Amino acid sequence: MSTSPTVVKRSPKQQPLRLHCPTGVGLEQVLAAELRRCGATSVVPGNRGVSFSGDLSTVYRANLWCRTAHRVLMEIATFPAGGREALYEGAKRVQWEDYISLSQTLAVDAVAGNSGLDHTQFISRVVKDAIVDRFREKRGRRPDVDPRNPTVRINAHIVSDLCTLSIDTSGERLHRRGYRPDFGTPAPLKETLAAGILLLSGYDGTQPLIDPMCGSGTLLVEAALIARNIAPGLLGRRFAFMGHLSFDRPLWLAHIDEAREQISPDAGEAISGADVDETAVRAASAAVQGAGVDDLVRLRRADAADLAGREGGILVANPPYGERLGELDKLAKTYTALGDALKRRCRGMTAHLLVGSKFLAGKIGLHPKSREVLWNGGIECRLLHYDLY
Ligand SMILES: C[S@@+](CC[C@H](N)C(=O)[O-])C[C@H]1O[C@@H](n2cnc3c(N)ncnc32)[C@H](O)[C@@H]1O
Missing domain, CATH: 3.40.50.150 (Vaccinia Virus protein VP39)
Structure with a gap:
């Protein structure tokens, strides 16, 4: 029997966005302070990450300015997922057409703990199947998968049988600022x-x-x-949000100009x-x-x-x-x-x-x-x- 999980849906047009930045153990409070300076609200430091609310400006500022964030995730759905069926149905109910177009590519990463579902490759595959099945049913075609360099990378996080699906707005992890050539020196810090x-x-x-x-x-x-x-994001790297359907180029350029003026x-x-x-x-x-x-x-x-x-x-x-x-x-x-x-x-x-x-x-x-x-x-x-x- 198929279950009908409650899906809390969010869209980039809905305000405020619920956001999350993973970071290292011990850096949560420092990152929380950085995020507040970026205009984040309802900032909640947790274990190896900080949850917060904001809008697209907050997403751009967090990517541009946060020195201690590993990435900036935009949460789009949360639902109970104690088994395969609930995960598949919950993921399929998300309006993926708001986030991915048929000409774009996608990939799904998974993190799991303390749950009935704990095999991350399996979780990734179920979520990916749900997305492409939804596209086939709604549009007759489906976007391609590109595990290495997708336009839209989706993050599935299951803890205590609760699944949160997020879009990764950063792409390559934020510690990759782009200034350090590889000299093979031992043990460089991130x-x-x-x-x-x-x-x-x-x-x-x-x-x-x-x-x-x-x-x-x-x-x-x-x-x-x-x-x-x-701002570390001024050093020339690319961000995943630049390829997303919600990308607001004038808003991003305004944040870049603002950051340059603040040097x-x-x-x-x-x-x-x-x-x-x-x-x-x-x-x-x-x-x-x-x-x-x-x-x-x-x-x-x-x-x-x-x-x-x-x-x-x-x-x-x-x-x-x-x-x-x-x-x-x-x-x-x-x-x-x-x-x-x-x-x-x-x-x-x-x-x-x-x-x-x-x-x-x-x-x-x-x-x-x-x-x-x-x-x-x-x-x-x-x-x-x-x-x-
Ligand atoms: C763990 S690495 C530092 C990594 C650095 N924080 C980075 O991000 O690349 C330790 C460094 O200490 C240097 N070192 C070891 N003994 C030293 C000494 N007596 N005086 C100065 N440097 C020393 C090593 O050559 C090495 O580059």
């Missing part, structure tokens, strides 16, 4: 995580900033973007980075140039043990974690040397270190005043905050 570390550390562009272990320079570039008030022309406080490895310094230099902030960021090859701080400044770093056996002992010396430099030459500063090993964190020899759990890829880390007297 741009969204780097921005989150800076915002959690209280960096607002008015303080001098140092990263003495800068690797490919992600923290430095994200700091320069904050200091200049450059601060001031040089701002100095941002400096160093790394012991010459290849890392070259990679950082390319990233800084790619983002157009090379006039603000100074780079040099140096050992963190020799760093020189600046009164009132902020030091951020993501020292190596030492995942392989035998590396920990060598790195213990590096962490101790960094701790000594912080104690001796960085008085009057604050330091913020993302560390992935409790053992190594102990080798710094300073007591953090606070800490947060953040995940870097698959590694559970701590962001340790120090006041240096």
Whole structure:
């Protein structure tokens, strides 16, 4: 027997839109504050994401401005989906003709947990079948599927037997700002995580900033973007919403113009980075140039043990974690040397270190005043905050 689930339908013309941005563990509050600045209302931080309301302007602003969002999802339907039939019927009731045309392509991603349906490939296939069957019945033809580069990517999220269908307005994940060429440097931070570390550390562009272990320079570039008030979405990437039926080009261009006007022309406080490895310094230099902030960021090859701080400044770093056996002992010396430099030459500063090993964190020899759990890829880390007297 086929069930008749209640479908809460939404269309882009209906206001307000219900929206959701996934982010990393620990960054929910920072992202919520960013979204409020984008005009979002009813902002509710959750676990690894923030739900909020808004209109198309909010969607464009969130994609353009949010430094810590992974993507911006526009929720279009919510319904109970305890089994295949309920999922298929619920997905088929959505007025997909409002969102996809026959000449466009689609793909369905799925996330599931704590539900009768938990096989994500199966969920994707059922939702995709429902969409194309509806088109066949209503229009006699169906849009094609393109799993890699679809015009419209749909996200099916099932938790506790409740399915939410969303349209992904971002496309490629937002951490891909487009400024970082691949130099093969080890363990670069995702741009969204780097921005989150800076915002959690209280960096607002008015303080001098140092990263003495800068690797490919992600923290430095994200700091320069904050200091200049450059929206990360201005760096030239494409967004999925540009290909959507609801795309309002004049509105988007108005947001681009507004963002350009808000760029601060001031040089701002100095941002400096160093790394012991010459290849890392070259990679950082390319990233800084790619983002157009090379006039603000100074780079040099140096050992963190020799760093020189600046009164009132902020030091951020993501020292190596030492995942392989035998590396920990060598790195213990590096962490101790960094701790000594912080104690001796960085008085009057604050330091913020993302560390992935409790053992190594102990080798710094300073007591953090606070800490947060953040995940870097698959590694559970701590962001340790120090006041240096
Ligand atoms: C985990 S990576 C930093 C990644 C960086 N945050 C990024 O986004 O690309 C750690 C960096 O510390 C550097 N490093 C290790 N020991 C160092 C030392 N004694 N002085 C300066 N840099 C060091 C490594 O060369 C490496 O580039």
